[in-house]
Amino acid sequence: MADSAAMAERLWDQWVPLNVRALIAESLPGGDADARVLVVWLSAIHDIGKATPAFACQVDQLASRMRDEGLDMPTADGFGDSRKRAPHGLAGQVILEEWLERQEWSPRSAMSFAVAVGGHHGVPPAHDAFPFLHQHTELLRTPGDSKRLWQSVQTELLDACAAAYGAQDRLDQWRTVKLPQPVQVVLGALVIMADWIASNSELFLLLPEEQRRSDADRIESAWRGIDLPSPWSPHEVTASASELFTSRFALAGPARSRKKPCASPMRPRPQG
Numbered sequence: 001m002a003d004s005a006a007m008a009e010r011l012w013d014q015w016v017p018l019n020v021r022a023l024i025a026e027s028l029p030g031g032d033a034d035a036r037v038l039v040v041w042l043s044a045i046h047d048i049g050k051a052t053p054a055f056a057c058q059v060d061q062l063a064s065r066m067r068d069e070g071l072d073m074p075t076a077d078g079f080g081d082s083r084k085r086a087p088h089g090l091a092g093q094v095i096l097e098e099w100l101e102r103q104e105w106s107p108r109s110a111m112s113f114a115v116a117v118g119g120h121h122g123v124p125p126a127h128d129a130f131p132f133l134h135q136h137t138e139l140l141r142t143p144g145d146s147k148r149l150w151q152s153v154q155t156e157l158l159d160a161c162a163a164a165y166g167a168q169d170r171l172d173q174w175r176t177v178k179l180p181q182p183v184q185v186v187l188g189a190l191v192i193m194a195d196w197i198a199s200n201s202e203l204f205l206l207l208p209e210e211q212r213r214s215d216a217d218r219i220e221s222a223w224r225g226i227d228l229p230s231p232w233s234p235h236e237v238t239a240s241a242s243e244l245f246t247s248r249f250a251l252a253g254p255a256r257s258r259k260k261p262c263a264s265p266m267r268p269r270p271q272g
Contacts, residue, residue, distance in 0.1 A: 003198035008043035041167040043194040049092025086139035093118030112179040
């Protein structure tokens, strides 16, 4: 979560072109500042769907430790094929929408923000994927005594990220915003990029290093390692067209640019 958020911050500050930033910013009440907060926050929470029984059951050793803490879940075999219908992107979108709706967001507004989480592996969930998951909530939270604990964990993670990355103070202002589809697509793309960089095991080592580094050093090293170019932006031009033409083509003497007169439109020839 923290690594993806850190990469989103670097992408926004040092790589995303100004016109893309403006596209997101114009849909939000706080403009560019809101847009940055939103991109970083969505990148931080994009994997919230992994905090579900359907995902956590995959590694027995780790699932056993979670069961010891009260987070009950069946085995992967116990879920059968139904688990395949709750990929963590889809699960994450549903969990985020529920969390936003508990804060009095409309379903439409919640969906327009949460789809970046649902589609962070490249394709947003299809509409017909949601009814099955809404009917089989055991894939999101195991029924019984641990159901409340599963929801508490999911809520705690979302609450913590909203507070840590500045979204908590903006949720009331965003509640009535319905992000246009182009903005949804761009947000999804930025989340994908942040996730892709943070998931690179050559940039973020999975095994402990011989010499422990601070988080700031890890982030800086990873950003240097990916070596993305700065965004292109045009230079302000103060010279005249004639001066630019002469400079560009190394013209000497009296040569200068001039406009070619437009040809007059041809008249139809009279018939007869």
